[in-house]
Amino acid sequence: MTEAEVRGIAQMARLLLDDERVRCMQTELCKVLGWAAMLKEVDAEDLGEDRYPDRVRIGADEPGAMLDRAALEAMAPATDGPFVRVPKVLGGGGGA
Amino acid sequence: MLSAAQIVGGVLDGSVRAAEVIESALQRVEELNPKLNALRAVYPNAARERAAALDERIARGEGVGALAGVPVVVKDNLCLSGDYAQGDESPITACGSRMLANYRSPFSATAVQRLLDADAIVIGTANMDEFGMGSSGEHCYFGATRNPHDLERVPGGSSSGCAAAISAGMGAIALGSDTGGSIRQPAALTGIVGHKPSNGRVSRWGLVAYASSLDCVGPMARTVEDAALALDVISGEDERDSTCSQRTAEHAAATLGHELSGLRIGVPVQARDEANDDSVNRAIDRTIEALRGIGADIVDVEFRHIHQSIPAYYLIAPSEASSNLARYDGVRYGHRAEVQDGEGIEALMARSRTEGFGAEVQRRIMLGTHALSSGYYDAYYHRAAKMRRVIKRDFETLFASDPGPGCHAILMPVTTGPAFRIGEKLDDPGAMYQEDLYTVSANLAGLPAISVPAGWAEVDGKRLPIGMQFIGPAFEDARLLRIAHRLEGAMRGA
Numbered sequence: 183m184t185e186a187e188v189r190g191i192a193q194m195a196r197l198l199l200d201d202e203r204v205r206c207m208q209t210e211l212c213k214v215l216g217w218a219a220m221l222k223e224v225d226a227e228d229l230g231e232d233r234y235p236d237r238v239r240i241g242a243d244e245p246g247a248m249l250d251r252a253a254l255e256a257m258a259p260a261t262d263g264p265f266v267r268v269p270k271v272l273g274g275g276g277g278a
Numbered sequence: 279m280l281s282a283a284q285i286v287g288g289v290l291d292g293s294v295r296a297a298e299v300i301e302s303a304l305q306r307v308e309e310l311n312p313k314l315n316a317l318r319a320v321y322p323n324a325a326r327e328r329a330a331a332l333d334e335r336i337a338r339g340e341g342v343g344a345l346a347g348v349p350v351v352v353k354d355n356l357c358l359s360g361d362y363a364q365g366d367e368s369p370i371t372a373c374g375s376r377m378l379a380n381y382r383s384p385f386s387a388t389a390v391q392r393l394l395d396a397d398a399i400v401i402g403t404a405n406m407d408e409f410g411m412g413s414s415g416e417h418c419y420f421g422a423t424r425n426p427h428d429l430e431r432v433p434g435g436s437s438s439g440c441a442a443a444i445s446a447g448m449g450a451i452a453l454g455s456d457t458g459g460s461i462r463q464p465a466a467l468t469g470i471v472g473h474k475p476s477n478g479r480v481s482r483w484g485l486v487a488y489a490s491s492l493d494c495v496g497p498m499a500r501t502v503e504d505a506a507l508a509l510d511v512i513s514g515e516d517e518r519d520s521t522c523s524q525r526t527a528e529h530a531a532a533t534l535g536h537e538l539s540g541l542r543i544g545v546p547v548q549a550r551d552e553a554n555d556d557s558v559n560r561a562i563d564r565t566i567e568a569l570r571g572i573g574a575d576i577v578d579v580e581f582r583h584i585h586q587s588i589p590a591y592y593l594i595a596p597s598e599a600s601s602n603l604a605r606y607d608g609v610r611y612g613h614r615a616e617v618q619d620g621e622g623i624e625a626l627m628a629r630s631r632t633e634g635f636g637a638e639v640q641r642r643i644m645l646g647t648h649a650l651s652s653g654y655y656d657a658y659y660h661r662a663a664k665m666r667r668v669i670k671r672d673f674e675t676l677f678a679s680d681p682g683p684g685c686h687a688i689l690m691p692v693t694t695g696p697a698f699r700i701g702e703k704l705d706d707p708g709a710m711y712q713e714d715l716y717t718v719s720a721n722l723a724g725l726p727a728i729s730v731p732a733g734w735a736e737v738d739g740k741r742l743p744i745g746m747q748f749i750g751p752a753f754e755d756a757r758l759l760r761i762a763h764r765l766e767g768a769m770r771g772a
Binding site for chain 2: 183188191192194195196197198199207210211213214215217218220221222223224226229238239240241249250253254256257258259260266268269270271272
């Protein structure tokens with residue numbers, strides 16, 4: 183995994199990494215991803231991917247109880263009337 | 279600190295008042311928490327008020343719940359309603375993270391509410407590794423938790439504060455969570471009992487998600503009986519969690535003393551891994567001897583893919599975490615960074631997440647993001663998901679009879695050694711991940727697993743606890759607890 187790839191992952195993950203952190207992350211990720219080679223040693227072709235959960239209760243398509251709006255507004259870092267206040271979406275997303 | 283069973287019995291027969299029990303617990307907290315950092319928040323006024331109200335109800339002859347007067351602590355990733363602690367600072371559900379250091383939940387988790395409905399008294403919120411990601415108790419924004427048996431050592435994680443609090447007698451029961459061993463491992467390292475229920479046995483409503491297909495809420499206590507009491511209270515159907523089973527589970531506490539004839543316990547040859555400290559291998563021998571003493575048949579078995587469980591877990595869990603933690607973006611709640619002039623919302627999100635998450639959380643988000651990304655999904659996540667199916671099949675083979683060894687439970691260590699020193703493994707995440715060798719397979723397969731104290735290691739003049747675990751078939755939690763209870767009795771007599 184190259185440093186450029188690490189920076190690409192960080193962008194997808196919405197994390198800011200400085201140069202030193204990129205280098206550390208490169209080493210750490212490579213070590214863990216290297217373990218994936220152990221999975222290739224096992225023949226699992228006859229098995230499907232495990233899907234969890236294998237049981238899900240489907241509820242009626244009806245509106246249920248909502249969380250208290252006042253409580254949700256109180257949690258928001260910044261509000262403007264009934265809205266959550268955020269910086270502008272700039273151009274292609276305003277890049278970090 | 280009395281056991282929960284003793285407290286409930288004493289409160290009901292009038293030999294002890296709930297107020298006395300709670301006062302005793304709060305005194306322990308005041309004395310020991312500064313050294314252990316087990317509890318991030320304590321609710322003394324709410325606890326005293328509830329205890330007094332409970333005593334009044336009992337005096338009036340009113341019925342009370344199954345955990346009446348029992349002091350409990352809840353892990354910091356289990357929502358506790360902001361309304362709970364009138365007279366104390368309103369509870370925050372922080373998940374050990376700066377990201378949620380100011381988050382007040384508008385509701386309590388189902389499991390927590392069920393404890394409260396059973397008249398348990400929540401005295402505090404326990405510290406944890408951030409968002410459940412850690413095996414030591416060191417990855418916490420609010421500081422590391424220490425092991426009551428040796429303050430220079432870790433209590434394990436991620437339910438670090440829960441384990442330390444119960445081991446030190448600050449409470450009788452803790453509610454933790456286990457995604458890859460986070461109840462069992464700290465229980466083993468602090469000498470208490472920790473039960474990871476079958477997936478779907480306990481509602482996850484109100485448990486802040488780490489890896490949804492692996493997360494379980496479960497009890498931690500000093501005795502198996504107390505763990506069983508708590509499990510019975512928190513288990514059962516919940517319409518707010520669509521993955522919670524509607525299946526009626528066998529009552530665990532009431533059946534603890536039931537017969538266990540013809541018990542077959544499988545011990546994988548892989549349980550004596552070369553990484554094991556001698557103390558763990560001796561604990562295996564001691565446990566086998568105790569099991570034979572209670573009439574169990576011990577069967578050598580193969581758990582062929584135990585080593586593949588680590589890469590499978592560390593691809594699946596971070597992948598799910600990267601999705602679950604995407605919601606923390608500084609927009610609607612949680613930590614929001616200062617916006618700099620000219621920056622837009624993307625910068626706000628990235629800056630908030632980078633400031634809000636610790637290093638371990640960032641590492642796992644990066645791992646998961648990569649494992650799920652285009653071009654890598656098949657090589658990593660898809661392959662890990664298939665390995666999960668292989669591991670499930672390994673267990674099914676061990677539990678099956680005719681053909682098969684027909685094991686009622688599998689015995690394995692919980693850890694490869696006793697508690698390690700604080701800071702010892704912080705610089706080597708890979709070494710930390712390998713600590714989960716014996717625990718993650720039960721999560722991958724969705725099976726119940728319980729850690730029980732099984733002896734001691736003598737290290738640097740200190741006695742450090744060692745735990746053993748039993749893993750059972752899905753929804754056989756009650757029988758697993760029965761086995762653990764029988765072993766507990768046998769080990770106490772040994």
